[in-house]
Amino acid sequence: MGGMTAMKVLKILLIVTSHEQMGTTGERTGFWMEELAAPYAEFTAAGAQVDIASPLGGKAPADPRSVGEPSEGVRTFLADSAAVKKLENTLVLEQVKGTYDAYFVVGGHGVMWDLAAYAPLHRLLGKEWERGAVVAAVCHGPAALVGVKDKAGKPLVAGRRVAGFSNEEEAAAKLDKVVPFALETRLKELGGNYERGPMWKSFAVRDGRLVTGQNPASSVAVAREVLSALRER
Numbered sequence: 638m639g640g641m642t643a644m645k646v647l648k649i650l651l652i653v654t655s656h657e658q659m660g661t662t663g664e665r666t667g668f669w670m671e672e673l674a675a676p677y678a679e680f681t682a683a684g685a686q687v688d689i690a691s692p693l694g695g696k697a698p699a700d701p702r703s704v705g706e707p708s709e710g711v712r713t714f715l716a717d718s719a720a721v722k723k724l725e726n727t728l729v730l731e732q733v734k735g736t737y738d739a740y741f742v743v744g745g746h747g748v749m750w751d752l753a754a755y756a757p758l759h760r761l762l763g764k765e766w767e768r769g770a771v772v773a774a775v776c777h778g779p780a781a782l783v784g785v786k787d788k789a790g791k792p793l794v795a796g797r798r799v800a801g802f803s804n805e806e807e808a809a810a811k812l813d814k815v816v817p818f819a820l821e822t823r824l825k826e827l828g829g830n831y832e833r834g835p836m837w838k839s840f841a842v843r844d845g846r847l848v849t850g851q852n853p854a855s856s857v858a859v860a861r862e863v864l865s866a867l868r869e870r
Contacts, residue, residue: 647685647867650737651676652758652781653727654747655691657698660815667698668745670707672775673724674714675856676741676863683864687723688737692751692758694729700745703853731757738870739863740765744776744802744853749816752781759784766793766846771866773848775841775859776802780820782849783827795828798844800851803833846870 653668673689680687691697704711714720740762742752752758762785766772772793774782779801785793804821807813824831833851834840840851841858846866850859 647680647683647739648735648737649680649685649687649739649741649863650733651687651689652730652740652742652752653689653691653697653724654743654745654751655693655697656747656751658750659746659812660750660817662815665698665701666746667700668703668743668747669776669853670699670703670711670714671853672743672745672778672856673699674708674710676743676775676860677714677720678710679857679860679864681720685738688728688733689723690728690730690733692730692755694727694732696725697727698747700747703745730755730761733761736765736768737770738867739771739773741860741863742774742778742781744774744778746777746812746816748777748780749818749820752778753783753817755781756784759786763787763793769846769870771846771848771863771870773859773863774801775850775856776852777820779824779849780818783823792827792829793847794824797829797847798832798842799824799829799847800832800840800842800849800855802852803836806836806852809836 659666801820839854843862848862
């Protein structure tokens with residue numbers, strides 16, 4: 638990219654889950670609104686063009702718990718008609734045209750069921766990684782990375798520093814018996830050098846063009862690391 642000139646508008650794709658059932662509990666889930674709103678604000682403030690995509694396209698489900706007592710960032714997002722329109726009409730992931738400078742997987746428990754097992758996304762992220770794009774995920778978002786491989790067929794996270802929702806946080810949320818797998822455990826099994834900070838506190842890790850964060854509080858930090866990685870490219 639060589640020195641971000643005014644001519645080159647950064648394009649960033651936010652990827653959200655389409656899954657809205659919390660296992661067999663009957664409870665609703667989806668993506669976590671703060672983890673969409675905070676990066677959206679950071680990226681648009683940096684002048685990037687931001688699109689939102691999901692496996693099914695159309696209106697993506699927000700976890701009801703993430704909009705109950707909205708943060709200032711969430712309120713700002715929901716007051717932005719252009720942002721809301723993108724969320725109400727998410728692009729169908731398999732039909733996404735063109736390429737983006739960065740791909741950011743928004744967390745929320747829904748990711749554990751659909752994006753974690755969604756081969757079209759794994760292929761897309763693998764291909765875009767090889768092309769030189771920045772790949773990022775926050776909270777449960779890194780669950781979408783467990784199926785991503787590099788061109789040698791090795792897990793993308795293998796040998797790289799990664800963060801993600803911790804087993805301790807999952808247990809504290811009383812969902813460790815509900816989720817299909819433990820994210821921290823899986824990242825370690827795949828050879829990732831898993832790192833974490835204190836529960837519920839901001840913690841983001843950047844290893845070259847791979848950026849990951851631990852929990853909702855990490856959303857802004859991950860977004861800023863993505864922008865740093867893009868500046869360095």
